[in-house]
Amino acid sequence: NAGVTQTPKFQVLKTGQSMTLQCAQDMNHEYMSWYRQDPGMGLRLIHYSVGAGITDQGEVPNGYNVSRSTTEDFPLRLLSAAPSQTSVYFCASTPSRTGGAGNQPQHFGDGTRLSIL
Amino acid sequence: AQKVTQAQTEISVVEKEDVTLDCVYETRDTTYYLFWYKQPPSGELVFLIRRNSFDEQNEISGRYSWNFQKSTSSFNFTITASQVVDSAVYFCALSEARGGSNYKLTFGKGTLLTVNP
Numbered sequence: 001n002a003g004v005t006q007t008p009k010f011q012v013l014k015t016g017q018s019m020t021l022q023c024a025q026d027m028n029h030e031y032m033s034w035y036r037q038d039p040g041m042g043l044r045l046i047h048y049s050v051g052a053g054i055t056d057q058g059e060v061p062n063g064y065n066v067s068r069s070t071t072e073d074f075p076l077r078l079l080s081a082a083p084s085q086t087s088v089y090f091c092a093s094t095p096s097r098t099g100g101a102g103n104q105p106q107h108f109g110d111g112t113r114l115s116i117l
Numbered sequence: 118a119q120k121v122t123q124a125q126t127e128i129s130v131v132e133k134e135d136v137t138l139d140c141v142y143e144t145r146d147t148t149y150y151l152f153w154y155k156q157p158p159s160g161e162l163v164f165l166i167r168r169n170s171f172d173e174q175n176e177i178s179g180r181y182s183w184n185f186q187k188s189t190s191s192f193n194f195t196i197t198a199s200q201v202v203d204s205a206v207y208f209c210a211l212s213e214a215r216g217g218s219n220y221k222l223t224f225g226k227g228t229l230l231t232v233n234p
């Protein structure tokens with residue numbers, strides 16, 4: 001059982017380049033989310049999805065795009081990378097349950113460390 | 118809007134000391150969920166505990182204990198007889214319950230705990 005898998009683990013980009021951070025889970029979780037972690041800021045929600053075909057914005061969505069074509073995958077796209085997007089990115093998934101999934105812990109991937117030069 | 122405050126940015130203790138990490142939260146909801154996560158130097162996020170707003174019973178798990186007080190909107194975490202392996206960043210997080218949308222976590226900025234031998 002792989003859990004939540006993020007690729008790549010490390011990436012260096014030049015300003016203006018685009019790339020996609022991959023996230024896949026094999027637990028059949030309906031809810032998936034992307035967070036970014038910056039020094040002294042904790043984790044902040046970028047985008048989230050409650051199921052295939054449904055996505056919505058979180059706290060810091062600008063400069064990022066997501067889609068959810070399957071239950072398993074939730075890629076995060078940087079359209080035109082900027083130095084302000086240098087961060088560690090975490091993908092998470094949560095199972096849904098009658099009455100809400102909030103009492104379920106979010107399963108996190110190991111993170112992608114992204115540097116934008 | 119929900120908010121989580123971890124006022125202690127860094128704490129340094131000597132091994133075997135007890136240490137308490139503070140967490141204060143703000144939410145307008147009566148139903149919500151609270152979490153603690155540990156992030157060791159290796160960078161992954163490790164789930165420690167979740168607590169729903171209807172359960173104010175304190176919990177103990179080995180050397181770890183949690184004190185949930187709704188009257189003061191606090192969810193503090195105590196490590197008894199600290200060990201070097203407890204050195205990590207600890208995050209408190211809040212998830213509101215709105216029509217099942219419980220999968221969005223709001224994190225505090227984290228507390229860096231250093232346990233010295």
